[in-house]
Each structure stands twice: as C-alpha cells, then as structure tokens.
Amino acid sequence: MKQLILAEKPSVAKDLSRVLGATQKQKNYYEGPTVIVTWALGHLLGLKMPEDLNKEWQTWQLETLPMIPKKIGIQPLPKTGHQLKAIKQLAQRKDVKELIIATDAGREGELVARWIIEWIRFDKPIKRLWISSQTDKAIKEGFQKLKPAQEYNHLYQSALARAQADWLVGLNVTRALTVKYKDNLSAGRVQTPTLALVRKQEQSIETFRAQTYYQIELAVGKSHATMAQKNPYEWQEASQAQDMMKQLQSQPGKVTSINEKTQKQAAPLPYDLTELQQEANARFGYSAKKTLSLVQSLYEIHKIVSYPRTDSKYLPNDLKQTMNERLAAVATFSPEVKLYIKNGANVIQTNVFNDGKVTDHHGLVPTEERARYEKLSNDEQKIYQLIVQRFLGLFAQPHITKQQTTVVSFGAAQFTFQQKQVIQSGWKPATTEVPTTENWSMNQSIAPNFQLKKGLTTPPKPLTEGTLLGKMEKFHLGTPATRAEIIEKLIKSELMERSGNSLAVTPKGKQLLTLVNPDLVTPILTQKWEEELEAIAAGTYPFQTFVTQIEQDTRDLVKEIKQSEATYQDFALTQKKCPECGELLREKNTRDGKVYVCTNNSCSYRRRKDPKVSNHRCPQCHRKMEIIDGKNGAFFRCKYDGTTEKMLGTKERKKKMTKHEERKLVKKYSQTDEEVESPLAAALKAALGQSEE
Numbered sequence: 190m191k192q193l194i195l196a197e198k199p200s201v202a203k204d205l206s207r208v209l210g211a212t213q214k215q216k217n218y219y220e221g222p223t224v225i226v227t228w229a230l231g232h233l234l235g236l237k238m239p240e241d242l243n244k245e246w247q248t249w250q251l252e253t254l255p256m257i258p259k260k261i262g263i264q265p266l267p268k269t270g271h272q273l274k275a276i277k278q279l280a281q282r283k284d285v286k287e288l289i290i291a292t293d294a295g296r297e298g299e300l301v302a303r304w305i306i307e308w309i310r311f312d313k314p315i316k317r318l319w320i321s322s323q324t325d326k327a328i329k330e331g332f333q334k335l336k337p338a339q340e341y342n343h344l345y346q347s348a349l350a351r352a353q354a355d356w357l358v359g360l361n362v363t364r365a366l367t368v369k370y371k372d373n374l375s376a377g378r379v380q381t382p383t384l385a386l387v388r389k390q391e392q393s394i395e396t397f398r399a400q401t402y403y404q405i406e407l408a409v410g411k412s413h414a415t416m417a418q419k420n421p422y423e424w425q426e427a428s429q430a431q432d433m434m435k436q437l438q439s440q441p442g443k444v445t446s447i448n449e450k451t452q453k454q455a456a457p458l459p460y461d462l463t464e465l466q467q468e469a470n471a472r473f474g475y476s477a478k479k480t481l482s483l484v485q486s487l488y489e490i491h492k493i494v495s496y497p498r499t500d501s502k503y504l505p506n507d508l509k510q511t512m513n514e515r516l517a518a519v520a521t522f523s524p525e526v527k528l529y530i531k532n533g534a535n536v537i538q539t540n541v542f543n544d545g546k547v548t549d550h551h552g553l554v555p556t557e558e559r560a561r562y563e564k565l566s567n568d569e570q571k572i573y574q575l576i577v578q579r580f581l582g583l584f585a586q587p588h589i590t591k592q593q594t595t596v597v598s599f600g601a602a603q604f605t606f607q608q609k610q611v612i613q614s615g616w617k618p619a620t621t622e623v624p625t626t627e628n629w630s631m632n633q634s635i636a637p638n639f640q641l642k643k644g645l646t647t648p649p650k651p652l653t654e655g656t657l658l659g660k661m662e663k664f665h666l667g668t669p670a671t672r673a674e675i676i677e678k679l680i681k682s683e684l685m686e687r688s689g690n691s692l693a694v695t696p697k698g699k700q701l702l703t704l705v706n707p708d709l710v711t712p713i714l715t716q717k718w719e720e721e722l723e724a725i726a727a728g729t730y731p732f733q734t735f736v737t738q739i740e741q742d743t744r745d746l747v748k749e750i751k752q753s754e755a756t757y758q759d760f761a762l763t764q765k766k767c768p769e770c771g772e773l774l775r776e777k778n779t780r781d782g783k784v785y786v787c788t789n790n791s792c793s794y795r796r797r798k799d800p801k802v803s804n805h806r807c808p809q810c811h812r813k814m815e816i817i818d819g820k821n822g823a824f825f826r827c828k829y830d831g832t833t834e835k836m837l838g839t840k841e842r843k844k845k846m847t848k849h850e851e852r853k854l855v856k857k858y859s860q861t862d863e864e865v866e867s868p869l870a871a872a873l874k875a876a877l878g879q880s881e882e
Contacts, residue, residue: 239256440599465572513530519560705750
C-alpha cells in the first residue's frame, strides 16, 4: 500500500520525490515503492462565481444586489483541470491507503489541499506534513512527525472564512459601485482601507503649510545644543528669539547636571516577511511583490532559507540543536562566523527562542544548506545577505555605549549636550569616527556663545511600499502572504499608482473612497475581521458566527451605495467615439501600454492609444517600425518615411527566410566544388617549371 502525497507546486513535488525515493517520473506524478507524489499548481479550484449560482446574477444590476447565496460551493479553475483530473485518478487507485497534505504550511496552503480533497471526495485517512524549510533533513524529519489532518481543521475554517468574506464583500460592493457609477470600481474588505491609508497620508501632505521658526543654539567648544522648549516651533519671528537671546547673554551659564549611563543594545531578532519587505524597499527600492518572489525562490528552489510567509520573528526551542549546522552553511559569509562556530554556536540573543511567540512558522533564518552563489541572481544575493546578516546577529555580543548627558543652564533656560562613547561594537560594525567630546565638570562656568538658528517645518513624506506594509501590519490588514498581492491589485485596478518609490492615489481612487461606507474605508472594521479570522484559526471563534456577520455587513454596505446621491466623474473617459457603435471610448492602462476601450459593455472595440514600436526594421531606413491597428488587421508602418508592410502570421513568418539564412545560402551556392585555375596562373606555373629544368 502507498501514501499519496499532495504538494502545492511541481518543484516541491520533485524535491519530495527525490528524498522519498519516488524515482519513476510520470506526466502528473512521481512514484516509488511506498509513495506517489503529485502536485497542485497553486489553487486548482475556486469559489463559484455569481453567474454560476443564480441566473439572475448573470447580469450586473442593482436590483439583484446583494448576492447572499446559501452555499457558495467550489468549481475547477479553467486552465488546470487536467491536473485535478490526474489527482482524482491517483486517489482512486486501490493501492493508495492514505493522503498526505504537503502543500505550503499556512492558511492558503491548507485551503489549496482541502478544496482538492473535497472535490475528489477522498474518504481514506488524511495526514498533514508541516515543515518550515525544504532541505532534505527537514523533509525527512517532517515525515517522521506527520499529524492527523483534523488537527488543522480550524486553520482550514479560517482560510474558508477569509475566502467567503472576500467573495461577499468584494463582489457585492464592486458590482454595486460599477453599476451605480458606470465605471469599473473595485472595492474590498482589505484593499479599500489599504487605499485609504495612502490617501490619508496624501491629505496630510496637501494640508501642510510650511512655517519658518527660530531657535537659539549654544556653542561650547565643538559641541552645539539647542535651547529646550515645549514647542520647538514657538518663535515664528526672529525678533522673539533675539529678545530671549539678549536676556541670556546678560549672565554666564553653568553646568547644572551631568549624568552618565551605560546602554546595552541587543541585536535585532530575525526578519518576518513584512519587515524584510520593508527593509528591501528602503535599501534597494524593491516592491513587496518582488521581495516575496525573491525570498520564495531562495526557499523553494535554492532551499537556503526557511519558510518566507511568516509573521513571527522568534524561533522554537527545538531549533537550538540546528544552530551549528546553520552557521556551517554560512561559514564563508564573514570572518566572525568561524569564531561563532569555535565558541560552540552559542546564541547570545537567547530570548529569540520562544515557543509561545512562534505562530504557524518561525522567523526567517538560513537553512543547513550551503548557498551556491554562482546560481543566485544579484537580487537573490541581496535578500539572502539581509537574512544571513540578521541571523548572525544572534551570536554577536551586544552593542554597548556610554552616554553622558550634560545640562547647561542660563537661569531657567536649559541646553542639553549629549556625548556617546562606544565601549563594545558587538553586532554593529565598528566605526572609525572620532566623537566630539568635552570635559564637563559640575558648576563649570559657560560663556554665553549663542547664535540664532533659522528652520523651516517639513511636510510628511508620501508612503512607500515599505511604510505602507508597516501600517497594514499595524491594523492587521491582510497577512504577510497577501499584502504584496493587495498592493499590486490596487495598482492594477488603477486606484493607486507608483510614483518613483512612493505610492499615490489616482483620481479614480480618491473618488472611490468617498463613494463607499466609511466603515469600509477606515481600517477598524477590517482589523476586527482579521482578528476574528486569527481567532477562528486558533479555535476560539465560531466560523458560522463570522460568516453571518459578514453577510449582514455586506447588506449594509450595498444598501449604503444604492441610496447614495453622490456624483462620480470618470477621468478616464475621452471624447473620442467608438467607430463601431458610436459610444465614447475610455482610456485604460495595460501591461502593453495605454489602450482605448469602448464604454458599451456589449461592444468589444479596442485599440492602442499610441502605436507600439516593434523590433521589425523598415526596409528603407532600417529603423524600428510601429504596429498600426487597421480595419483589416494590424500592419507595420515606418513613422519616418511612411513605408508600410504587411504583418505575417506565425506560419508565414516560419516560411520567410531571414537575412542570416539568405547570406548563408548565397555563400553556399557561390562556391564551386573544385577550384578553377586561371589562365595566367597556369602560364606562370608552366614557365617556372621550364626554368627549373
């Protein structure tokens, strides 16, 4: 009898099959003496769409909203049905005794597997593999600690509740807005409050008014300190600060307080996914999606980091015994690693081991697998170095400084000077900077060496993806695994856009925030929902109670939109008319550039706003030609000399000979089989022969 093992992706299935001895490769699975390893392709099933549940919901209209089905149900996704069919056939084999869920160890991974199991109606025992890294050792240990799938039922219920909540709120509110205001307006329980966070920051910037202010600065030797004030922007006129400065200059000051304090700063804990995305965005300008993709590759393909989609910075106690092997894997990373190994892989930052603070997965750390840098891209190396550097901090001594705080008083006015001396660099890089120091003594007389300092208040900074991720985490908007996807969805739906490394809300997005119920705009309601989802996963909150509340919230949100008298301006609407039906055209951003689409839902007219530049060269001037969408199909046109050329189909392009092929053919047939001797060469040859005789 055999175990049927269900992985989430083909690459993971390949690793599992190698470790478990499933050497027979088939089209949809690997097979060995005791196991069959197959795979999903991410989600193979999804919740049914409204039009699949009710004929009345096939047409988008306000009268049929809200859509609250008794049961939503699942259905196969259109492009991956072949793999689902293959899994079902494997599950029905008589030699299969049980199924092992080996999808990603998290909420979404659980949903991927459970929907497949439900669809194929698997009725034999089911167990769960739960691992945080893809190394051979982790896989072997994981299969020795398989648990009954029932232990993860609450996690599945949490994932299902999340999916149904997104269906109910997202589809109903999006339909209501789109029909009411005749534009594609996408809203959701997480994406809308996320958009609102960006807009709130923009409003702070827009309402900001710069103010000039003045402060008094005291110089003592090479040290400087500003006069302490409850409001540092109090003096907005130079005369106010000058009057105070005249009073202070009438007498010498004196040192009234000297305090010394030793500060010990431990190294930061390992990254969770959100902090890693923030760091990568700040340092390298990477989007949240790009960072997730890179760290997923390091985990899944290179197997050199632990599971990336984690919200914990802590490590379980049973990881203590693996520290030496993990250090050995990064031994060439920096000189101090060999010292850490020599000291017995002794972790200085001991509070990192905390079973109570480890959620589904522990903090991001390197695995016992040695990295092969020649196989890593430049971007992958940068992310790996961040993770390793943070991990090595656990073995480093704390950073110790001695800080001296000196207060100089001129009557009631006080100036605070601070001096810092590094006693032990520890986990921080040693600095060659020589700090400015003064030899202070109590009651020391200080000359009134003042100067007026002019300043200008600065506006708040726009949110970057990194700072937005921090706010999303604070308000429990989404999970580490979904936050990057939420940001990308807002950009794709043209509600938000990237401006350099900053984020900005589009005119369409600004209007959307005024059209929906304030409860959906503020993160408070969504924060409550996310906390309840976590409680469902922990088994402390009923699944049905959550879904019932979401249904009621959906009714309220749709009712609000229906009754609204707000107006909407479609900024993407142009004055250009559709040549096929006469309706106005709307400008739309796509991956392929900007296009014009017809506003008539029953009309499929579409054309580029600007011609696309191809790699096809003009036969006259040899410059790149544009692709023009004509009535009889697309064709090439040179914008420099007006030359046009028909676009060949795939079969015609294959038949057409390239210039390289032409040159090769000419060269072949221009050469004769034998070299022909010229008459002059023959005469010379004969003459030379006679002279030799």
